[in-house]
Amino acid sequence: MSPLNRYEGAGVSESWTLLQSTGCDPVPNRVLVAAMHGPSSHAASWRLTSRVVAECTSEEVTAAIVHCFQGYLVPMRLTSDKYETRFRAENLDPFASRVYYDNGAPAAIVMIARRGWTSRLAAMAIAPDFRGRGLGKEVMRVALEEAVKRKDRSMILEVIEQNQAAVSLYTKLGFQPIRRLVGYELNPDAARERDADYARLREFDPLIVARLIAKEGEPDLPWMLMPETLAASTPPVQALHLDELAYAIVADPSAERIVIRALLVRKEHRKHGWGSRMVRALEAVFAGRPLAVSVLVPENLAPGLFLKAGWQEQTLKQFEMKIEF
Numbered sequence: 001m002s003p004l005n006r007y008e009g010a011g012v013s014e015s016w017t018l019l020q021s022t023g024c025d026p027v028p029n030r031v032l033v034a035a036m037h038g039p040s041s042h043a044a045s046w047r048l049t050s051r052v053v054a055e056c057t058s059e060e061v062t063a064a065i066v067h068c069f070q071g072y073l074v075p076m077r078l079t080s081d082k083y084e085t086r087f088r089a090e091n092l093d094p095f096a097s098r099v100y101y102d103n104g105a106p107a108a109i110v111m112i113a114r115r116g117w118t119s120r121l122a123a124m125a126i127a128p129d130f131r132g133r134g135l136g137k138e139v140m141r142v143a144l145e146e147a148v149k150r151k152d153r154s155m156i157l158e159v160i161e162q163n164q165a166a167v168s169l170y171t172k173l174g175f176q177p178i179r180r181l182v183g184y185e186l187n188p189d190a191a192r193e194r195d196a197d198y199a200r201l202r203e204f205d206p207l208i209v210a211r212l213i214a215k216e217g218e219p220d221l222p223w224m225l226m227p228e229t230l231a232a233s234t235p236p237v238q239a240l241h242l243d244e245l246a247y248a249i250v251a252d253p254s255a256e257r258i259v260i261r262a263l264l265v266r267k268e269h270r271k272h273g274w275g276s277r278m279v280r281a282l283e284a285v286f287a288g289r290p291l292a293v294s295v296l297v298p299e300n301l302a303p304g305l306f307l308k309a310g311w312q313e314q315t316l317k318q319f320e321m322k323i324e325f
């Protein structure tokens with residue numbers, strides 16, 4: 001090991017030195033060494049090793065994500081098969097994503113998805129024992145430096161607005177909020193009519209719906225709503241259409257809580273009530289179960305559609321943030 005890079009002053013009383021292995025290994029492991037400085041008499045130092053996700057099994061990465069996200073605002077329920085399905089759709093780059101270990105125990109994870117010139121921070125978390133020591137800033141600095149090196153033009157992320165620690169971290173690193181994302185929900189006790197359109201819903205290939213969204217949807221959708229993400233939908237994801245004019249993608253029709261991933265009305269048929277008809281038809285199909293649209297929808301994108309139908313905006317909101325290189 002020989003020191004190639006050195007970063008200092010990441011934490012209030014600690015500094016991190018990053019050592020990178022040399023040699024012809026195309027995916028060099030990195031080692032983070034922390035040494036406590038400052039007035040504290042409890043001087044401490046430790047070494048963190050990292051592995052790119054491509055070198056880990058799905059089980060290892062899943063376990064690391066679950067461990068590092070302990071105490072998160074939204075409980076992280078991930079299994080290795082869900083991990084594969086989720087991150088495959090997001091275009092995770094397993095060579096740009098890392099798990100950091102302290103003596104074999106996960107200390108941090110940084111998951112990076114990539115499309116074209118843009119990187120997206122798909123997940124980032126520091127294990128509880130390591131929080132507040134400058135490690136978040138340090139692993140993010142590594143991720144940003146690597147993005148610059150591979151000639152990306154920007155990095156984006158979504159962060160829960162109420163997650164003050166993360167919002168503050170990203171802001172300090174230079175990310176700026178570009179828009180607010182909201183979600184909607186309908187509780188199972190809300191009165192729902194047995195809508196006449198309900199019986200006319202037909203199943204459709206989600207890939208074709210994703211292609212329609214590419215052609216006729218909003219041009220600048222957040223990463224998770226992009227047709228590129230939706231095109232990777234496979235069963236149990238279900239796409240439905242109403243007269244081939246209105247389309248919906250449902251995450252899993254057998255789930256206890258029904259999550260609607262996408263809605264589309266063909267361009268020439270907009271403003272004629274088809275979106276509302278689709279929402280009512282979905283309410284009828286899934287009567288008795290709560291319905292939700294995840295907190296991924298730009299707040300100015302058809303805000304009235306769900307509210308007029310009696311849905312509520314979810315309490316959690318997200319910022320989409322961006323840094324340009």
Ligand SMILES: CC(C)(COP(=O)(O)OP(=O)(O)OC[C@H]1O[C@@H](n2cnc3c(N)ncnc32)[C@H](O)[C@@H]1OP(=O)(O)O)[C@@H](O)C(=O)NCCC(=O)NCCS
Nearest residue numbers: 124125126131132133134135136137159164165166168169
């Ligand atoms: C958010 C998180 C990643 C921060 O990592 P961390 O290693 O604790 O952060 P650092 O010690 O590097 O602190 C860097 C900056 O983050 C912010 N920050 C960290 N902890 C904070 C806290 N408890 N309250 C407010 N700001 C905080 C500060 O701006 C800090 O800069 P400063 O030290 O100059 O004040 C970490 O708390 C975490 O993993 N939380 C759970 C998972 C999560 O929320 N992931 C982000 C999802 S988008």
